Amino acid sequence: MTANEDQEMELEALRSIYEGDEGFKEISPVSFQFRIxxxxxxKAFILDITWPELYPETAPNISLEAFFNNRISAETKRVILLKLEEQVEANLGTAMMFTLFEWAKENQDELMESHKPLVTAVTLTSSSEVTTTALTGKKREKKEQLTKAQKRRIISRTDHKGELPRGWNWVDVVKVGVS
Structure with missing residues (x-):
């Protein structure tokens, strides 16, 4: 069999095995993501695996660069990749995706034993707030934001100069007749 025939057969097998599995994602016919x-x-992580043209005769490209893996340290990623490469070497020349996925699932604790979650703090500020703070050193107060409906009501009550008409908030005095 040629490499392309092997790839087609393995692709068909992967689709049938992992149909409906949320952890498996086919990016393209030669690129896959699998969440362990x-x-x-x-301790969960995502494997990105891409088949080179001559796969399974040559090793697949394995990556841990998915955004999901940002909380994993570089050292832990290196350990995972080294251990997966050992499995690739042992299975070279055969369809190995299922074997790799299942091996990684079974050995997740061992692969992640040195893992300490990285915590990164993200703060969001508006760009004008950042520049004002940087230039003046003072934090700028935010204006109250009005909804479109509130703005329409204000505009409907004002004249062409944007002023409210005289007496807009006056209360009508009703004369009550004494009987």
Whole structure:
């Protein structure tokens, strides 16, 4: 069999095995993502695997650069990749995707034993607030934002100069007859 026939057969097998599995994602016919662990699990990670043209005779390209993996240290990523490369070497020349995924699932604790979640703080500020703070050193107060409906009501009550008409908030005095 040629490499392309092997790839087609393995692709068909992967699609049938992982149909409906939220952890498996086919990016293209030669590129896949597989999540090891649950979404809530701090030791979960995503494998990005791409087949080169001569796969399975040559090793697939394995990456841990998905955004999901940002909380994993570089050292832990290196350990995972080294151990996965050992599995690739042992299975070279055969369809190995299922084997790699299952091996990674079974050995997740071992792969992530040195893992300590990286915590990064992200603060969002508006660009005008940042520049004002940087230039003056003072924090700028934010204006109250009005909704479109509130703006329309204000405009409908004002004249062409943007002023409210005289007496807009006056209360009508009703004369009550005494009987």
């Amino acid at each position: 662990g649950d979404l809530e699990d701090t």
